[in-house]
Amino acid sequence: MIQTVIFDMDGVIVDTEPVHHFAYYQHFNELNIEVSDEMYRSFTGNSTRNIFQKLKVQFDLQEDVEDLILRKRHLFNEAFDLKEDLYLIEGVEELIKDLHANGIQLIVASSASNVTINRVFTRFNLHQYFTHIVSGEDFPKSKPHPAIFEHAASLSIAPKENCIVIEDSTNGIQAAVSAGIFCVGYDSFHSKDQDLSKANIIIRNFNELNFEKVRDLN
Structure with a gap:
């Protein structure tokens, strides 16, 4: 689970x-x-x-x-x-709220700097849903090196076998695979030129996921 x-x-x-x-x-x-x-x-x-x-x-x-x-x-x-026309990816806020309301722990692990992550989270009021923010600037090697996801999994309330990663890039998916964590590849307009083939499953819209479906993955 x-x-x-x-x-x-x-x-x-x-x-x-x-x-x-x-x-x-x-x-x-x-x-x-x-x-x-x-x-x-x-x-x-x-x-x-x-x-x-x-x-x-x-x-x-x-x-x-x-x-x-x-x-x-x-x-x-x-x-x-x-930039005024900056929006959350379609459907992701609903998924975040659904998972959080049902007791799923949420962690962000991004190659962005802590400053940038916090800037985004403050703008969209997301801090309340996530227990930890992990920034790639704190690691000597970037994705596809697995260090960022290994660290994120170490902050989990559960073993990494009970974690999943949601990624949209070739490097990010490889990092999750190398870390031994089940990976959901998000295939969107923004993922063009990215190879998602190593993901365990691929989605094209966040409405394909909800608490029940996520809970039973892997």
Whole structure:
């Protein structure tokens, strides 16, 4: 019986990707580097730190990684505050409330920074439903490395066999699989170019899940 659901955030709870894309490319222009769409897509599920570590090597950037992170974060926060058309993914709020009301523990494990996760959770009043926030910035390696989900599972009220992960990215699903946790792949418009084939099950809308269905998974 499932007792804990571990949610990814970007693309699963909220689509902040357009804001990240805008902020990153503003920053790339400032740095005078050309990042192809293909390279950018390969970063899906990586933390900002890991992305800039890779870019620093790729483009021989002289700037310190921490300074790069702070500048991108500033650009993101600026854009986030100005963007009015930012919504939760369709159906996810209803699922979160249903699971919480029925005693399922909810944890978020996202590659986003703690600042960004808390910004999103405050905007949409989500803190009340989640017992823990786990940020990828606290781990040296990003998804597909399993560390973030292994840690999230260690915070669960139950063994990892009684946990599931909901993910929408190739890297995130691989991280869940490597951590040995049942994975629900969320296949949406925002998941294009992502390989969800390693997920245990795939859904296309959150109305396919509710407390009873989640409880009996795996």
